[in-house]
Amino acid sequence: MNLNEYLTYVVLPILLLAVLLVAYRFFKGPAIVNRVIALDLLITIGIGIITIYSIQTGQSTFLDDAMILALIAFLGTIAFSYYLEKKKENE
Amino acid sequence: MSDILIMFLCTVGSIVVLIAAIGIARMPDFYLQLSVTIKAATLGIGLLLAAAAVFFADVSISTKVLAIIFFLVLTAPVAGHMIGRAAYLIGTRLWKHSVVDELKGKYNDQTHQLESEEGEKQ
Amino acid sequence: MTDRYLILPIIGHMFTAVLLIFFWRKVNTQRIISVLGSLAVMGLSVGLFIKTYRAGYLTMQAGNWQAPFGITFVADVFSSTMILLTGFTGLAVCVYSTVGISRQRIQYGFFPIFHFLLLGLNGAFLAGDIFNLYVWFEVIIISSFVLMTLGGRKPQVEGGIKYVTLNLLASVMFLTAIAILYGLTGSLNMADLSLKMSAIPNKGLVEITGLLFFIGFGIKSAVFPLYFWLPSSYHTPPSAIAAIFGGLLTKVGIYALIRVYTLIFVPDPFTKQVFLVIASLTLLTGAFGALTKRNMRMMFSYLIVCHIGFLLGGIGMYTRLALAGTVFYLVHDIIVKTNLFLVSGLIYKIRGTMNMDELGGMYEDYPRLSLLFSVVFFSLVGIPPLSGFWPKIYLFRETFTTGAWYLLAAMIIASLVTLYVMAKMWGDVFWKKGQEMENKLTDDFSGMNWKKRGMLITPVVFLAVLSLYIGFFAQRINVLSERIANDLLHPEPYIQAVLGADAVKTPQSE
Amino acid sequence: MKSIILKTASNYLLPLLLLFAVFILFRGHYKPGGGFVGGLIASIAFVLHAFANGLQSTRKLLRYPPGAFIPTGLAISLLSGLAPMFAGKPFMSAEWLSIHIPIIGLLGTPLFFDIGVFFVVIGIALTILFTISETIL
Amino acid sequence: MLTLIWVMLTGELVVVNFAFGFILSYVILWIVGEEDDSKRYFTRVPAIISFIFFFIYEMLKANLHVAYDVITPRFFMKPGIVKYPLDARTNLEITFFTNLISLTPGTLILDVSDDKKVVYIHVMYLEDKDAFIQQIKGGLEKRLLDILR
Amino acid sequence: MELLLLILIGILYATGIFMMLRRSMVKLLIGLILLGNGANMLIFLLGGITRGKPPIIGETDKVLTGVYADPVPQSLILTAIVISFGLQAFAIVLLKRVHALIQTDDLNDLNTPDTSI
Amino acid sequence: MIIAVLSGFFFAIIALLSGKPIRKNMGWIPALLPLTLFIYFFSLLPALASGPLRFKYEWVPSMGVNADMKLDGLSMLFCLLITGIGTGVFLYASYYLKGHQYLNRFFCYLSIFMAAMLGMVLADNLVLLFVFWELTSISSFFLIGFNNEEKISRRNALMALTITGAGGFLLMAGCILIGSASGTYSINSLLASAGNLQQHTLYGWMLLFIFAGAFTKSAQFPFHFWLPGAMVAPTPVSAYLHSATMVKAGIYLLARFTPILGHTAPWNITLMIVGGITMLYSAFHSLQRTDLKEILAYSTIAALGILVFLLGVGTDAALLAAAAFILVHALYKAALFMVAGILDHETGTRHVGLLRGLGKVMWPVATAGLLAALSSAGVPLTYGFIGKDLIYEATLHAPSFAVLLTAVAVLTNIFVLYAGFQAGIRPFAGELPQQYRQLHLPGWRLWIPPLVLALLGVVFGLLPSLTDEALIRQVYTSIGGQGTLPPLKIWHGFNTVLLLSGITLVAGCLLYFLYAPSAAFRPLTDKWQHFSPEAITIKCSRAFLKFSNWYTNLFHSGYLRAYVSIIIIFITCLLGLKLVLDVKVYFDIKTNISGIRLYDAVVFAIILAAIWKSVSTSSRINAVASLSVVGYCICLLFVIYSAPDLAMTQFTIDTLTVVLFVLVLFRLPPFLKINDRKVILRDAVLAALFGAVISIIALEAMNEPTTKEISRFYAENAYVMAKGKNVVNVMLVDFRGFDTLVEITVLTIAALGVYSLMKLRVNSTTKE
């Protein structure tokens, strides 16, 4: 089994399984905060998938996308936190 | 040789990620879910990225990988802190088996000011 | 012929707009810059028109990338005519706006956005690339969104929601059509598309793509049953804004439709039939709507819808003369509709209401203005020999040659209703005795000095003179229209101008 | 949102993100990136700062109102497009200098064009976000 | 520091690049305003490295603990929120400390009090509150403050 | 994969429209965003999709060779994405403005300018 | 000739600008214009004998529309009437409206009208004719509505304009149809192609259109009712437009087209029936009116009916009769109207029952009235007698139904006589009531014109040869009369015609003496009022308005989602129909579809789930979160399918959108909980159909092979020529850099828009 096949048949399925589990949490909730962290983790795993994909294809270009994801994904989480706090304040 | 290293890193990394995923799917309350996810994912992704660095074996890529890891380590805890804080503020419940909550009642309802001592509020 | 100065009417507005943003909040400076800018662009437009009229086709390859690889700008007689009209109406509305638009709105960017709108229009007229056309359309819609809601009054934003939603829907349809076009041909240059589309064997699919464009442009030009955004919103913004909308926005949809349906597609009988039926229904819908409305500008809005039917009908008949009629009507309609809304603005300034039941006495108080307005109204109705009359000759005529009876009937009904509602409005607004004094107290107009009055009236006079010119020197416009129609039906020179002389092979068959 | 942690983190992240934004801008011609993404990242940096420290301090940090970036950027792009016209070429023709600079590569009008895009994007993103967050309706 | 990151990002170890990176960093720092304590990073490189290794070790240990709990069917957790008195005083210190706490599995910072005296930590395995506090105090916080001060 | 994308595009268009038919302004906005995504995917799909070969010329090459992703649809989508961001931002703010004026999210409350004569 | 026409328009402008002098005491000056023109046309009269006079001017030659003019007999008759009676009316009006605030405007309209009328009768081009035709309608609108502050004036003006306008547009269609069928708009050339036109498949339509124009303008049944309404205009207008000239435009049109379209069964029969009904209907109605002007209006309609009727009979005799009767009627009717106007002006009433014995105080007026009435009655030695003679001559020798036609003519003439006497004799006869004793003869400008007209009626009656060869025969030839007919004479000897004249006279006089005008018959007719053309028209127009309202509100209901539904239904139907009709959907899974990988499937599944969530969730913030999942997954797809730039941009923008939403959303209330299952199902089906149509089209497009020469060009030249390695970015800043420039413009505008939308509050008193 060479590297590429190993990645395709072992590593990626593991990651995809992880994605499905996180997605389960996202859709199940129950509260918005659960969804937010699920979303955050989804993106993080996305970084992993992109990394594996870039190894598979030999295109280091995709790592740039991973970098962007890493840098700004948390802004979304911060925004949701902001929303929740403001919403609370407004009540 | 490097292939084996890559495989190793990838396997460990993906398993860590998977554990985090199982964690978030299984953990009974929000805080516990949050606890397991941030770091596990950070570690796992870090390992995967390290695998990429080994694979490309190029200074520019290695530095890039380092940069990504650096960003992750810098941002993930902050994000976790923010959403955790927000969750507490909006009253997300702790797991029923939790043993102690010393934060309870320390937030000023109007201003969200957080006291260090219980008595200072009055 | 390549001409790198071709895009000056675009650059001119862009330059003006950027300059205006630099002078943010300086109201008087903005007024001056804006008028000068409009004047300059009008000059450039006249220059472009003359050059194009002589040369036939001018092209510019942006970035010096040869078509079909770069973005091409093409000026043919049609587009330069549209640019010229935009220049005229733009200047008129600009001058009117200096007084007609409140200080606050100018402080919050009315003028730069106005120039961005004109920029978008000029861009759309010159675009020789279908995606570039899309981008220009986006400029147009976003600036119109902003102008529509500028000031944020309740009816404005309520109408704005509908306007925005349906126009975005139109954009999506337009983009969908482009996607399919690219999927079919791998090209975006309109001249290139013209060649490639005719080579595609799956004609049904080609027609479908055309229909997608029709839907996109149909929403923008407010044809039945895609018109709803127009009567929901056009009466809400200030008159100067409504004027530029009423004059040009729906027409750019028609322009694009004509462009696409002459250059890239050729309507098959099914499509023609669709156009004709929709044109007839548009005429009737607009007419019925105009009959029911008692607010002047709402009525005008429906008249816009109504008169789009003439244009679409001409396209649907798709003969040389019908297209010439359409182009003539387009020329007339742009000038007159713009003026119509300016006039409504003046009336509003004087009386403070648009409701015809509350208006009256204009004839007594402002006899000369009334006369001026009547010129506008008559032109709109198409009282011969004013501008609206001439194109109907060709349009009526071609219904006989193509056998589109229902279109003729719809055109007659629409003309009659237009006559009726305008006469009724004349009776109510001008002839009827002035109502209680309450309205007169708020007469903003009488309190103005001659300079301000001049700024308001001169544009109306200017456009009225233009429409009189169109009416009395119809020969010139007609020659122009026929030439444009001819050009449109024979796109080979266009393609050659864009892609080079050997792009079009001489037809092998026959 | 007053959180010491976020505040501190954002203070360090801001220069980092800005640096990153410029990096993305300049390398756009060779690798993924360019003026848009660069500008967006730069504006995200400021947004983050605003989340943590409040709008006023971000405004103070910027020195100029974000709206000022817009005409500046537009002007840069427009001029970089117009420049070739003076050399007798059509609008937006690329003109390159023969100096090679690492990362950035060749200096040329398309680069300036991209820089203009960068500024416009910063300007609009910040204008939109700041306007919304400071207006209490 | 920024210069270093720039070079890292671009991945080209060329003198010109350093120079450009430096100028750029300078400009950015000028834009974002004064950063008084940015120079001190360089003096502490060895301490930082040893700290990193310590931290990675701690993190792996905790990770395994949590992982075991996650994948086994029953939970052994005793979660709770603990008030932790801070020794760290400056914002930077606090931030570093809290981030590291959060990165360690099983612990999570919820908030810092407004007077910066205490942090509230969510802990997964809270057998003994005081022992936990002592463990952090003696380990992570002390080592961290050694580096930063 | 093209098949899945086709289905996805259909679903994006359909749900986009479905959301536009609801009574809430926010849903309307979500619908528009979904529609925009659908159109982008359509361009992407019809431009031809290619795995793992971005249109970036290698360090040592001067031209793209072999199989590579079509750069045209990418540049078109990029433009479209950015434009729709501008439009969305405006639409969101408009929504906020409307809400501030009439204190509702219900589209049924917006018909004053239409039904008046 | 054209100068003659244009002078009217020039003068109109002058009149408009010289308000004061005209209002003061220079009111007679405008009358010089028609007078000059009258003299001009009169001087051309001899030249006419040697054939029509032509004038050519190219106006819009590319459309075949030229300002060509032709002066033949028919035109000459009308020109002389227009300018001659015009002179009288101008003079009359200058006194009648002396000192009126808007006298100058009045003369402006009047001159426009006169010029338009002249243009119309001179035009030798169908379109030109229509141009002037419409102008007469418009100027008539302004003249009817001259007393604009009265509601009834405005209403009747609008009614007249609408009816004549409707006819006008149909006439336009007719003119253009004829022009396109024959290839020319020149009336002169049409004469040659009369045969072709009558064989044309659309001949019926041509007739329909021409008749529509003529009947509405000449107030034929059932379009007649606007004319009595038009009597709200000042009397000079009634005298000029609504008796002598404008209403005869329809007659002129029919006469003009007689040689072109006439002499066919449909033409003749329609005209006879319509003319006949109009004659009787309006003649009968004139009995019930007590208002002088209304009586005259109905008798005018009757006279117009007679003319239509004569043109319908279409024999040479009938044509000659028509030619003469135009002149006869114009002379006496204008005079009678002016007389009625004088009475109104002096006494302030037009009620026949109130006016008595006024001959004693204003004998010249009485003379004019008497003479005009006699002429209208066809008393021997008046011109009216000759006219009536010719009519009876024509009906008696009609090719079929001669007796019936004659009877109709006689009956009508009796009523016409009655009406003439009511207006011209009754007010002057009898005892002068007390309240009118102090009345004086008004100024000469008021009574000279009717007197001259009435006298002319007698002069021409005594010396019919004055008009015969020079004018009436010319008219006769130009409307297609061919045979030689005996000259006009006072005395034909005793024959049937004379007998009929006698009967008419006697019966008419009996009627006059025995039946005093009253509203006695009104109840009777009021019963039928619901079925009168006017009532039906009003009812129809009300229904039409109601329908318009219903229709407009049906579509334009105010509900955005209704609009969206309609649009989507339209799109789906249109595209679906086309797909079904013309496109063969085929689906070849092997050639076009590449394999589905695991991550494709997972990403796809998550997108679907997220879309579902964003649709079904009842919480806003959940919807936003789901939406960002969709966005991030798409982003991942972009990475997988080789679009790193896209992925970056999509990702950053999605994040910013979330920020935006978050900033806005927290103040909004939660979603409405409206779960009408039926509505949801309906919308879902519609949306699904729409999505399916788009998918099918996309599938079809995917199946088409594509050449990629353009992207190949980019791939090959991005580095070589544009010096960049990221082809997408090179496209963005260089190959397609213009798009990007425009795009940042869009962003700029959006930002400005957001700024102004959030900050600007315009106060509601500003009027813009």
Ligand code: NA
């Ligand atoms: Na880019």
Ligand code: NA
């Ligand atoms: Na682009």
